Structures are given as C-alpha cells and as structure tokens.
Amino acid sequence: MTAPAKTSAATLANLAKLGIRHRADLLLHLPIRYEDETRLAPIDTAEPGETVQVEGIITHAEVLFKPRRILVCRLQDSSGELYLRFLNFYPSQIKLLSVGNRIRAAGEVRMGYYGLEMVHPKCRVVNDETPLQTCLTPVYPTTAGLSQTALRKLIANALEVITAPELLPEKFRTQLQLPGFIESIRLLHHPDADIAEGSLHDRSHPAWQRIKFDELLAQQLSMRVHHRERSQRISPALTLKKHYTDALLKILPFALTRAQQKVFLEISHDLEKPHPMQRLLLGDVGSGKTIVAALAALQAIENDYQVALMAPTEILAEQHYLKLSDWLAPLGIAPVWLSGSLKKKDKRLACDKIASGETLLAIGTHALFQEQVTFHKLGLAIVDEQHKFGVQQRLALHAKGKTNDAGLKSGLQVAEPHQLMMSATPIPRTLAMSYYADLDVSVIDELPPGRTPVITKLISDTRRGEVFERVRSACLTGQQAYWVCPLIDESEVLQLQSALETHQLLTETFPELRIGLVHGKMDSAEKVRVMASFKAGELQVLVATTVIEVGVDVPNASLMVIDHSERMGLAQLHQLRGRVGRGATQSLCILLYQKPLSELSRTRLKIIFENTDGFAIAEQDLQLRGPGELLGARQSGMAMLRFADIETDEDLLNHARIVADELLRDYPEAARNYLRRWIANKHDYLHV
Numbered sequence: 001m002t003a004p005a006k007t008s009a010a011t012l013a014n015l016a017k018l019g020i021r022h023r024a025d026l027l028l029h030l031p032i033r034y035e036d037e038t039r040l041a042p043i044d045t046a047e048p049g050e051t052v053q054v055e056g057i058i059t060h061a062e063v064l065f066k067p068r069r070i071l072v073c074r075l076q077d078s079s080g081e082l083y084l085r086f087l088n089f090y091p092s093q094i095k096l097l098s099v100g101n102r103i104r105a106a107g108e109v110r111m112g113y114y115g116l117e118m119v120h121p122k123c124r125v126v127n128d129e130t131p132l133q134t135c136l137t138p139v140y141p142t143t144a145g146l147s148q149t150a151l152r153k154l155i156a157n158a159l160e161v162i163t164a165p166e167l168l169p170e171k172f173r174t175q176l177q178l179p180g181f182i183e184s185i186r187l188l189h190h191p192d193a194d195i196a197e198g199s200l201h202d203r204s205h206p207a208w209q210r211i212k213f214d215e216l217l218a219q220q221l222s223m224r225v226h227h228r229e230r231s232q233r234i235s236p237a238l239t240l241k242k243h244y245t246d247a248l249l250k251i252l253p254f255a256l257t258r259a260q261q262k263v264f265l266e267i268s269h270d271l272e273k274p275h276p277m278q279r280l281l282l283g284d285v286g287s288g289k290t291i292v293a294a295l296a297a298l299q300a301i302e303n304d305y306q307v308a309l310m311a312p313t314e315i316l317a318e319q320h321y322l323k324l325s326d327w328l329a330p331l332g333i334a335p336v337w338l339s340g341s342l343k344k345k346d347k348r349l350a351c352d353k354i355a356s357g358e359t360l361l362a363i364g365t366h367a368l369f370q371e372q373v374t375f376h377k378l379g380l381a382i383v384d385e386q387h388k389f390g391v392q393q394r395l396a397l398h399a400k401g402k403t404n405d406a407g408l409k410s411g412l413q414v415a416e417p418h419q420l421m422m423s424a425t426p427i428p429r430t431l432a433m434s435y436y437a438d439l440d441v442s443v444i445d446e447l448p449p450g451r452t453p454v455i456t457k458l459i460s461d462t463r464r465g466e467v468f469e470r471v472r473s474a475c476l477t478g479q480q481a482y483w484v485c486p487l488i489d490e491s492e493v494l495q496l497q498s499a500l501e502t503h504q505l506l507t508e509t510f511p512e513l514r515i516g517l518v519h520g521k522m523d524s525a526e527k528v529r530v531m532a533s534f535k536a537g538e539l540q541v542l543v544a545t546t547v548i549e550v551g552v553d554v555p556n557a558s559l560m561v562i563d564h565s566e567r568m569g570l571a572q573l574h575q576l577r578g579r580v581g582r583g584a585t586q587s588l589c590i591l592l593y594q595k596p597l598s599e600l601s602r603t604r605l606k607i608i609f610e611n612t613d614g615f616a617i618a619e620q621d622l623q624l625r626g627p628g629e630l631l632g633a634r635q636s637g638m639a640m641l642r643f644a645d646i647e648t649d650e651d652l653l654n655h656a657r658i659v660a661d662e663l664l665r666d667y668p669e670a671a672r673n674y675l676r677r678w679i680a681n682k683h684d685y686l687h688v
C-alpha cells in the first residue's frame with residue numbers, strides 16, 4: 001500500500017479489515033452518517049434524544065465512586081446547564097474538563113439522574129474565537145483499534161493528495177445528469193451543513209447517485225470482461241456427433257418441446273467451442289430440464305469425455321441416476337452412482353471407475369467433488385438445482401476438471417470442463433442481468449404438452465378432517481398423494497417428529513391405504529426403497545418432509561397436501577406444488593394453514609393461490625423479500641455492492657448496463673480504469 005510513511009503496521013492491518021488496501025480505497029470509504037458540528041445549540045433548547053453541539057464553561061467537576069468511578073461535570077452557557085458524564089476516562093480528560101475551561105461538547109442529550117446530560121460527548125477546549133466546523137462531520141464505518149479521529153485524518157489527507165481522474169466520459173455525464181466523480185466524493189465526505197440530510201441518508205442526493213452508478217457500472221464491466229476472458233480459456237471441443245444423442249431421442253416416449261429443442265441447441269453450440277461453457281438453464285418446475293441435461297451429457301460422452309451430474313439431495317440425485325440408467329441402458333451406457341452414504345468399499349469402487357475413465361457418466365450428490373474423487377477426463381459438469389449449492393461447492397467441482405488430463409494441457413493452460421447449471425427457481429430479469437451477467441442463460445419457457453394446470457385450494461386447519469377424506473377418495477380412484485409435513489423453525493428433529501405423527505395418524509385412520517414415509521434422517525437405501533415403491537404405485541400416500549422439495553418426479557401423483565403451508569416460503573411452495581400436475585389427470589394442491597396468519601403469510605398464500613407461473617411468483621417474491629434473501633448470500637457477487645441497491649436503483653442499473661457496453665467498445669481505457677478503481681482487489685468473486 002502506498003500509504004503515508006507514518007501509517008503504522010497496526011493501522012494498515014485495521015484498514016485492511018475495512019477492505020482498504022490502497023490509498024485510493026480511502027476515497028471510497030464513505031460515511032455511514034454525519035454529525036452536525038456546524039452550529040451551537042443553546043443548552044435550554046436541547047431536547048432529550050437530540051444530537052447537538054453545545055458550548056459553555058465547566059462550573060463543576062468531580063470523580064464519583066458509585067459504584068464505579070465516574071466523571072461528572074456541569075457545563076453552563078447563558079441559557080442553562082447540563083451534565084457531562086464519563087464512565088471511562090483518562091487523567092487527561094479530567095484535566096481537559098477542569099472548572100473554568102470553555103468546552104464545546106457534541107453528543108446525544110438525554111434525561112439523566114441529575115437532569116439533562118450527555119454521556120461520553122465529544123469534547124474539546126475552545127476559546128471565543130474557535131471557529132465552528134463549516135461542514136458536517138463524517139462518521140465512518142470502522143473497526144476496533146482504529147478511531148474515528150484517526151480514520152477521518154487518513155481520509156481527509158487522502159482527499160487532499162490523491163488525484164482521482166474523472167473516468168466517466170462527458171457524454172454520459174450529460175446524458176444521465178450525473179455530477180463529477182471527485183466532486184461527489186468530496187461532497188459525501190464533507191457535505192455542507194445546508195444540504196438536506198435526508199438526501200444523504202437515503203442516498204438520493206446526486207452525489208450518491210453518481211457513486212452508486214459508478215459501482216454498478218464497474219460491476220457490469222467486470223462481468224462482461226469475465227465473460228470475454230472465458231473465450232481465452234480452454235475446454236475440450238465436444239462436437240455433436242448425433243451418435244448417442246439421436247439414439248436417445250429415438251427411444252424416448254415423447255418428443256422434445258420446441259423450448260427444449262431450442263435450449264439444447266444453445267448448449268450444444270457452446271459445447272462445440274474450445275472454450276468453457278458456463279450456462280444457466282432456467283426452466284419452471286416440470287418443464288423438462290432433465291432430458292436436456294441427458295442430451296448434453298451424451299454429446300460429451302460421444303467425444304469420449306466424462307460427465308458429472310450433481311444434485312443437491314440424495315433423493316433427487318438417486319432419481320436422476322435411476323432415470324438416466326433407464327434411458328441410457330439401450331445405448332450401452334451405465335452411469336456410476338456416488339453419494340456420501342455409500343459404503344466405503346462401494347465408494348472406492350466408484351472412485352476407481354471415475355479415475356480410470358472406465359465410466360463416462362457419474363451421478364451423485366456433492367460427494368462427487370470431494371477430494372478423493374479424481375476424474376480421468378472430465379468434459380462437462382452439470383449441476384442441478386444450482387441455487388441449492390454454494391459457490392464453494394461449484395468451484396470445487398469446477399477445479400476437478402483441471403486434474404489428470406494430460407492430453408489436453410496446452411502450454412501452461414489446462415483445459416477446464418464445461419459447466420451447465422440448472423435451476424427451477426426462476427430469477428427475475430433484473431436480477432439475472434445483474435448477478436448472472438457473466439453466465440449465459442437459456443430458458444425453457446413452455447411446459448410439455450398434455451399437462452392440466454394444478455388447482456390450488458387454501459383450507460384452514462380446522463377442516464383437516466375433510467382433507468383426510470379427500471386423500472382417501474383420491475387413493476380409491478387410483479391416484480397417489482403426497483402429504484408434506486411442516487417446517488418447524490428449521491428444526492429437523494421436530495420436523496421429523498411431525499412427519500412420524502402424521503404418518504401414524506393417517507395409517508390409523510385409513511388402515512386400508514398403503515402409506516409410506518420418507519424423511520431426511522432415514523438412511524439412503526431406505527429412502528430409495530420408499531421412493532421406488534411410491535413411484536411403482538405400491539404406496540398410495542407418501543408422507544414426507546421437505547426432502548421431496550426439489551426434483552422428485554412421480555407423474556401419477558396428483559394430490560399434494562402441504563401442512564402448515566403458512567410457514568413456507570414462496571419458492572418452496574411453488575417447488576412442492578410442482579411435484580403434482582405431471583401427468584394427464586387433474587391435480588390438486590391443498591394448502592393447509594393455521595390461523596392466525598401473519599401479514600406476510602397471508603400475502604404469500606395469496607400469491608401462490610393466484611399464480612402458477614414460477615417466473616411471476618419469483619418476481620413477487622423479489623418484491624416481498626428483496627434480492628439478498630431471494631438469492632441467498634451463497635450466491636456470488638452479492639457482497640460486491642456496497643452502495644447501490646439492486647431494487648431501489650434499478651434505473652441506475654439499467655443505465656449502467658448500456659454504458660458498460662459502450663464503454664468497452666468506445667472507451668476501453670476508461671473501462672480498465674473503472675475496474676482498477678472499483679474491483680481491483682475483489683475480482684475473485686467472479687471466478688465461479
């Protein structure tokens with residue numbers, strides 16, 4: 001860091017904690033609030049709760065022991081008096097606050113034991129001529145060991161010595177009516193007292209607009225650059241030989257929808273390129289993403305490359321394993337199964353097959369990217385329900401491809417696998433544009449034909465008996481039903497208990513029905529057995545915890561009861577409801593709820609009742625919860641925005657997107673400098 005010579009190592013360490021590594025970073029360390037030391041309030045006008053600055057003479061000072069040492073002083077001006085109280089103090093402060101001294105004190109006034117008081121005000125000795133501050137005093141986010149005063153000094157100094165050139169071309173500044181960079185920075189550090197503090201606080205002031213715009217622009221630039229940079233990295237070019245892919249299409253019992261064909265084409269083109277694909281496949285629940293993944297896998301396999309297909313839960317991974325085994329058996333391809341719960345011996349066997357290249361398709365949970373798994377020649381990594389995975393996990397899988405593939409090392413560059421991520425949690429457009437700008441996105445925008453939309457009913461818990469009857473009559477006509485047990489404060493134990501109880505109650509009430517139970521605490525062989533017998537129709541009702549939330553596909557199931565639906569989030573409700581409506585029969589989803597409903601629960605249930613389109617639901621979810629919660633902190637890029645807010649600054653974001661493209665095209669130097677100013681230390685976040 002090019003800091004002043006006198007900055008101590010301890011200070012540097014503290015600054016680093018605040019993300020300040022270069023002196024220029026100090027400029028972007030902006031105040032969280034301000035103190036007004038530009039005027040003096042007569043003591044008798046100060047109201048409890050108000051933060052003011054007063055000035056007067058110390059008329060009394062003493063150190064009391066009640067029970068701890070405290071320093072109490074009385075400060076008097078021509079209008080009245082108040083007390084200054086200190087619980088921790090140094091001898092130097094006692095001296096500063098001696099009787100007769102003229103003191104300027106700033107702090108919050110409150111009603112105390114003796115009358116009006118300030119606790120730990122900021123004090124200094126003044127005389128008649130000491131000028132008032134001319135601008136608001138900044139209060140910075142800081143860390144233990146680094147005082148406000150020290151930080152203020154460092155920043156004020158940086159503002160004086162650093163020249164921060166204007167990077168935004170005049171053209172855009174005029175177009176968007178944004179003030180200059182350095183003048184905005186100066187203003188935000190030291191605003192004039194007459195600026196409406198509200199506009200600083202809610203960041204609507206033009207200076208804030210400029211800084212937020214710059215931040216968003218830098219983010220957009222970085223994602224675009226990352227996107228471009230990908231075209232310089234190397235991956236195996238997997239040509240569509242139509243050997244296996246066509247063979248699979250021939251034996252499928254259905255034809256691909258137009259949307260499925262379109263997205264497979266997009267993926268297929270990407271795979272043919274010698275650069276890594278990083279594509280997100282979005283498609284609503286039930287839109288048929290699995291077959292698209294299977295085709296992509298076959299394209300890699302046709303080229304003798306390995307494929308890893310990873311799913312977030314064992315149930316879903318297992319289901320993929322069974323389905324793909326079934327689809328691919330006629331082609332002579334047998335996937336290998338790998339999950340954490342495999343016996344040691346079986347795991348070793350699976351790992352051996354993966355390492356030797358004997359198997360070309362590995363399906364499993366995140367066990368697939370644990371250290372002991374080494375791929376012989378990984379060409380494609382597919383991650384299903386990617387929103388359930390953390391960035392770290394995806395990175396780990398990504399790193400897999402870089403091992404053991406001597407054949408593809410070209411110079412210093414090592415080939416990396418293509419990546420296909422799939423998600424049924426549709427991301428609203430604005431979010432997708434800002435957080436996934438470094439990914440390519442394919443969307444399946446239609447459901448396979450022959451689906452009848454699911455009917456949703458909201459039923460109060462008091463009518464539970466009727467719902468039981470409903471389950472029974474559905475089963476008697478040959479249908480199958482899920483009964484999903486509530487989330488209980490995220491407690492697995494309680495969730496399990498409620499599942500056990502419901503299972504018992506249903507079994508006792510309907511001895512004539514075959515009722516199964518599946519939950520997260522079961523061992524995996526048991527889970528698989530239960531799922532298989534539900535799928536085969538041997539079980540008529542499946543009582544389940546939310547382990548069945550994602551991916552589970554049993555087309556004959558047409559009744560879904562969600563118990564205590566008021567406790568679940570919108571995405572979860574939509575996913576669960578998506579487990580039915582997969583066959584031709586009319587499906588019904590009953591949302592059992594318990595009163596009283598909170599405002600939020602009521603709104604959620606209303607949204608889920610009125611909407612069936614996952615994208616529409618996600619848009620409304622965004623409005624309800626904000627993007628942070630929707631995407632989860634696990635998503636990359638989130639921590640990156642310090643000042644702008646994706647939701648309230650949507651307009652700025654849209655401008656930033658347009659300007660980013662123009663800047664890269666017409667002002668590459670400015671684009672580079674933008675990245676240097678804003679992203680330099682933080683570019684790691686992008687390497688997903």
Ligand code: ADP
Nearest residue numbers: 254255256257285286287288289290291448553
């Ligand atoms: P999701 O996108 O939620 O992962 P799946 O891939 O599980 O959806 O597909 C849902 C169901 O639709 C599966 O039973 C699948 O076999 C079936 N399916 C997929 N594509 C088609 C199609 N084009 N025509 C008819 N059924 C299809």
Ligand code: MG
Nearest residue numbers: 289290384551
């Ligand atoms: Mg799926």
